[in-house]
Amino acid sequence: MTRADWIAADWGTTNLRLWAMSAEGRVLHEAQSDDGMGRLKREEFEPALLRLAGDWLAPDRVTQVFACGMVGARQGWVEAPYRSVPCAPTTPGGFVEAPTHDPRVRVHILPGLSQSSPADVMRGEETQIAGLLANEPGFDGVICLPGTHSKWVRVSAGEVVSFQTFMTGELFALLSTQSVLRHGIAGDGWDEGAFLDALSDTISRPERMAAKLFSLRAEGLLHGLSPETARARLSGLLIGAELSGAKPYWLGQEIAIIGAEAVSAAYGAALRAQGAAPRLVPAGRLTLTGLVTAHAAQRSQT
Structure with a gap:
C-alpha cells in the first residue's frame, strides 16, 4: 500500500x-x-x-x-x-x-x-468555506450551510465577516420524532406545494408559527392530512422562520448553498420563492479542498 x-x-x-x-x-x-x-x-x-x-x-x-x-x-x-x-x-x-x-x-x-x-x-463549516474560496477566490456574498444547525455566513475579500446560526434542522428532528407531531409526520416523502405554502405562511405571519405547528396534528386527526404533506409543511414552517430571521443576510446578495442534496434543494426552492437567485454548490470535496489549502498554507510557513 x-x-x-x-x-x-x-x-x-x-x-x-x-x-x-x-x-x-x-x-x-x-x-x-x-x-x-x-x-x-x-x-x-x-x-x-x-x-x-x-x-x-x-x-x-x-x-x-x-x-x-x-x-x-x-x-x-x-x-x-x-x-x-x-x-x-x-x-x-x-x-x-x-x-x-x-x-x-x-x-x-x-x-x-x-x-x-x-x-x-x-466548527467544521469554516473548512468548507475555505474550500469554496479556494475554488472561487473572488467570491463576495453569502454562504448558506443548511443542516442540523444552519449557518448564514457573510464573506468578503476572502474573509468571514459575520455569521448567524439557526437550529432549524435540530428543531425539525425533535418535533418530528419526539413531540406530539411524531404521530403524523412521515419519515420521508415530500409535497412541494405544501412546503411552499407553509413557508409563505410563516414569512407573512411569523407570530402564528406555534399555532400552525399544532394544526398539523389537528388536521391529521380531523381531516386525514397525509404524513408526507405534514412533513413538508413542518419543514416549510421552520425554514420560513429561518429565512425571516436571516433576511438581512440573503436579501439582495449572491447566495451559495452548501449542503446535502435534499436539504439544499429545499432551501434553494424556499429562497427562489422569495425572489432570490441562489446557486447550489455540491458539498462533495469542499472539506477536503479546505484541508488541502490549510496544509499548503502551513507548509509554506515552515
Missing part, C-alpha cells in the same frame, strides 16, 4: 473520514468509520485514527495529520480555541497539536470561528 505523505481528517460528531494524501494534494486512499467525537473518550481518539490510517503510515518518519470538525471541540481530542471574525476561514499557525503516543503521527487540529455579538460559533 502506498504510504501517505500526509493525512486529511474530517472528524465530526458522528463520523470520521480520512484521506491519505500525496505531497501534491492527490488522494491516495480513503477510509471512514462511525468513530465520531460523540462516542469517544479523550484517550480513544488516537486509537480510532490508527484503526483507519495505520497502514498508511511509514515506520521511519512522522506523518502529519490535519483534522477539522468537532474533534477540536471542548469534548473532543483537544480543544482548539475559536478564532474571532472577521478573519480568513483558515490560517497557518492557528492549529492546535493533539497529544499522541505513536511516534509516527503528529496531529494538527484546525480551530473553529467565533463571533462576539451576537454570540455565535462554528
